[in-house]
Amino acid sequence: MEGLHHDTIVDGEEDDSPAKKQDSPVEEELVGDVRIEDFSEKQINHSLAPEERVNLYEQMVRIRRFEERSLRSYQQGHIGGFLHLYIGQEAVAVGAVSVMGEDDHVITAYRDHGHALAVGMDMDECMAELYGKKTGCSKGKGGSMHFFAPDKNFWGGHGIVGGQTPLGLGIAYALKFNKKAGSCLCFMGDGATNQGPFYESLNLASLWNLPVVYVIENNGYSMGTAEARHSAGEPLARRGDMFDIDWSVSHGHDMYEVRHTINDALERAHNESRPSVLEIVTYRYRGHSVADPDQTYRSKEEIEEYKKSKDPINLYKEKLIAEGHLTEGSALEIDRLAKEEAEASAEFAQASPLPEPTELMDDIYWETDNPASKTSQGTMFFETP
Amino acid sequence: MATITYREALNQALSEEIERDDKVVLMGEEVAQFKGSYKVSEGMLEKFGSDRIIDTPISEAAFSGLAVGAAMMGMRPVVEFMFWSFCYVAFDQIFNNAANVRYMSGGLINVPIVFRGPANGGTNVGATHSHTPENFAANTPGIKVICPATPADAKGMLKSAIRDNDPVCVMENTILYNLQGEVPEEDDFIIPLGKANVVREGSDLSIIAHGKSVHTALEVAQTLDETHKVSAEVVDLRSIRPLDTETILSSVRKTNRVLLVEENKPFCGVDAQIAFLIQDQAFDYLDAPIKRVSAIDAPQAYSKSLENAQIPNHDRVLSKAMELI
Numbered sequence: 001m002e003g004l005h006h007d008t009i010v011d012g013e014e015d016d017s018p019a020k021k022q023d024s025p026v027e028e029e030l031v032g033d034v035r036i037e038d039f040s041e042k043q044i045n046h047s048l049a050p051e052e053r054v055n056l057y058e059q060m061v062r063i064r065r066f067e068e069r070s071l072r073s074y075q076q077g078h079i080g081g082f083l084h085l086y087i088g089q090e091a092v093a094v095g096a097v098s099v100m101g102e103d104d105h106v107i108t109a110y111r112d113h114g115h116a117l118a119v120g121m122d123m124d125e126c127m128a129e130l131y132g133k134k135t136g137c138s139k140g141k142g143g144s145m146h147f148f149a150p151d152k153n154f155w156g157g158h159g160i161v162g163g164q165t166p167l168g169l170g171i172a173y174a175l176k177f178n179k180k181a182g183s184c185l186c187f188m189g190d191g192a193t194n195q196g197p198f199y200e201s202l203n204l205a206s207l208w209n210l211p212v213v214y215v216i217e218n219n220g221y222s223m224g225t226a227e228a229r230h231s232a233g234e235p236l237a238r239r240g241d242m243f244d245i246d247w248s249v250s251h252g253h254d255m256y257e258v259r260h261t262i263n264d265a266l267e268r269a270h271n272e273s274r275p276s277v278l279e280i281v282t283y284r285y286r287g288h289s290v291a292d293p294d295q296t297y298r299s300k301e302e303i304e305e306y307k308k309s310k311d312p313i314n315l316y317k318e319k320l321i322a323e324g325h326l327t328e329g330s331a332l333e334i335d336r337l338a339k340e341e342a343e344a345s346a347e348f349a350q351a352s353p354l355p356e357p358t359e360l361m362d363d364i365y366w367e368t369d370n371p372a373s374k375t376s377q378g379t380m381f382f383e384t385p
Numbered sequence: 386m387a388t389i390t391y392r393e394a395l396n397q398a399l400s401e402e403i404e405r406d407d408k409v410v411l412m413g414e415e416v417a418q419f420k421g422s423y424k425v426s427e428g429m430l431e432k433f434g435s436d437r438i439i440d441t442p443i444s445e446a447a448f449s450g451l452a453v454g455a456a457m458m459g460m461r462p463v464v465e466f467m468f469w470s471f472c473y474v475a476f477d478q479i480f481n482n483a484a485n486v487r488y489m490s491g492g493l494i495n496v497p498i499v500f501r502g503p504a505n506g507g508t509n510v511g512a513t514h515s516h517t518p519e520n521f522a523a524n525t526p527g528i529k530v531i532c533p534a535t536p537a538d539a540k541g542m543l544k545s546a547i548r549d550n551d552p553v554c555v556m557e558n559t560i561l562y563n564l565q566g567e568v569p570e571e572d573d574f575i576i577p578l579g580k581a582n583v584v585r586e587g588s589d590l591s592i593i594a595h596g597k598s599v600h601t602a603l604e605v606a607q608t609l610d611e612t613h614k615v616s617a618e619v620v621d622l623r624s625i626r627p628l629d630t631e632t633i634l635s636s637v638r639k640t641n642r643v644l645l646v647e648e649n650k651p652f653c654g655v656d657a658q659i660a661f662l663i664q665d666q667a668f669d670y671l672d673a674p675i676k677r678v679s680a681i682d683a684p685q686a687y688s689k690s691l692e693n694a695q696i697p698n699h700d701r702v703l704s705k706a707m708e709l710i
Contacts, residue, residue: 107454138491148490155457156490163477166447170454177410177436177460184454197477200447207442363492364526366550375545378579378627381526382658 039256060090069342082289086114091312095258103182105153110145123345133352162195172212183211183269191222206243211269224297240277252282253310357385386567394540412439413465449475456498469504470516484527501555515685523626530625534599536566541576579627587618591636594646595622641672651679
């Protein structure tokens with residue numbers, strides 16, 4: 001598939017790279033034009049209970065229906081600014097979050113709705129945030145790119161490409177400092193691999209043995225610039241090699257493969273306090289942000305071909321049906337419920353109040369939000385509503 | 386009272402807070418084995434070990450961002466910049482991440498972090514190492530900025546900064562590191578942020594300054610008194626954000642004449658905001674236009690003779706003061 005040369009890497013000569021820690025495939029099948037290994041028998045997947053398997057499917061469907069609903073709201077003018085949709089990449093966030101333990105944490109970039117819902121954030125608070133409402137997860141102050149849920153070990157939602165990579169390092173550092181056997185999954189796009197702080201972070205991660213897992217969700221495009229035009233040297237994950245960091249490249253359309261890959265890296269983080277760089281090859285169906293034109297850098301056919309052959313939700317559905325854990329009927333029911341939930345979240349957002357202008361001044365400083373405990377004196381703000 | 390240097394005062398503040406709170410760590414280039422590029426952290430590695438006093442590579446974006454991430458998780462990192470000039474390669478981590486995470490999360494996440502180091506010219510090191518970024522740091526809601534000018538302030542305010550639950554930028558001065566001064570010996574000596582200090586009382590003119598310019602202002606006040614029989618009051622801002630507007634305004638209401646002195650460059654410098662504040666809230670008390678001395682508006686020069694002319698010096702401040710009398 002033209003323009004998706006990052007896929008050829010997965011199936012190419014890199015397979016025998018010593019840094020690739022994947023076992024040899026148990027079974028191979030062809031889906032579309034891509035060879036897929038069968039990861040369902042790997043321990044982390046084999047041990048999944050039937051309801052857990054179905055839940056992974058539900059999570060992916062919920063994310064997709066939520067985002068499709070948000071797109072409609074955007075087109076209706078209820079949502080402003082940017083809307084970076086995750087549609088097509090759902091297996092990565094859902095698969096990764098599903099293997100996390102109690103002390104594992106997540107931080108990501110601006111395409112964050114999928115990760116937010118995967119860690120358990122509520123559709124209502126997410127949709128309301130997109131609408132800029134007071135009931136939003138950030139009270140309407142963060143927007144699409146800046147969702148946070150520290151109570152769910154989710155640290156954002158960061159708008160600057162690559163800017164979250166040192167923060168993920170710091171989360172891992174704090175876990176290690178506090179002697180927790182946890183890790184930080186730091187998600188990023190392929191475009192972020194060309195930002196300087198990423199390399200500075202890799203150096204410190206390896207030098208200080210920090211339990212951080214950099215997950216490059218390689219959807220093939222850095223905004224509208226294809227990988228072949230933005231990055232020298234393939235694959236992108238190999239960039240971890242120069243810092244002696246274990247790295248691998250895997251498929252993002254296969255739920256079981258994602259879980260297996262992430263689980264390996266988490267075990268390395270937990271047991272050896274070592275970082276990893278995982279390149280997970282995936283694809284986004286929508287523009288970089290929904291307002292961006294697609295036609296300038298890729299063809300409709302390319303998108304349709306991916307949807308047809310590698311849609312992560314369809315592939316996983318077929319697997320579950322083959323395993324006997326799902327029927328077409330129960331899949332339809334899951335879809336119906338997800339649509340209902342998304343629709344209800346849009347109604348909730350629509351009915352929610354807007355923040356008052358005076359709320360502009362809340363949440364800036366801890367101190368001004370907690371006047372009883374204030375220690376500073378003087379003027380903190382120089383123009384207020 | 387004990388007489389110690391500004392450097393020792395910083396060392397005491399850091400040591401006391403590291404002892405007091407096990408979440409406090411000091412990290413930066415050369416802070417541990419090398420004892421600090423300016424020896425601020427001398428003896429601390431031996432005393433507190435390498436878990437608390439942490440040498441970093443020359444990699445400001447990574448260690449600043451790492452510290453922000455750790456602060457989000459509840460630690461209280463103190464990040465030393467060898468020069469504040471080096472913060473420019475970590476700009477995104479300080480002014481996007483540290484400054485905005487609390488707001489963008491609707492108040493769910495605090496960032497209790499201190500960024501500190503020297504921010505001054507006058508040391509003959511050229512344009513790249515002589516920045517005074519207190520103006521643009523203070524231009525960022527979410528950030529606090531202080532510029533202690535004496536050993537006592539250095540100690541008391543750094544301790545406050547470390548205990549603060551928000552990001553605080555502490556701008557020190559290499560020329561002041563050897564300055565000696567009296568520092569109270571009481572157990573928990575603290576100076577709150579946002580409290581200016583009238584360091585010399587006067588009645589004819591208010592000279593308002595921060596950082597090393599406070600010392601220049603004091604010298605000029607002495608000359609004005611001895612040579613011209615002019616009584617100048619000197620106000621040390623100490624803190625830029627929060628700003629002690631009340632102390633500024635009460636001094637202006639008392640003397641009715643104002644000279645602002647700072648090492649910042651003039652355009653959008655800190656004193657531009659102070660001048661606005663005074664005309665806005667004490668216009669009727671002014672008997673003359675507000676005057677101002679800042680650094681000369683050129684990139685910082687290397688040559689000692691040029692730089693001496695560039696930074697507000699005794700003669701430039703004195704001659705501007707005389708225009709007001």
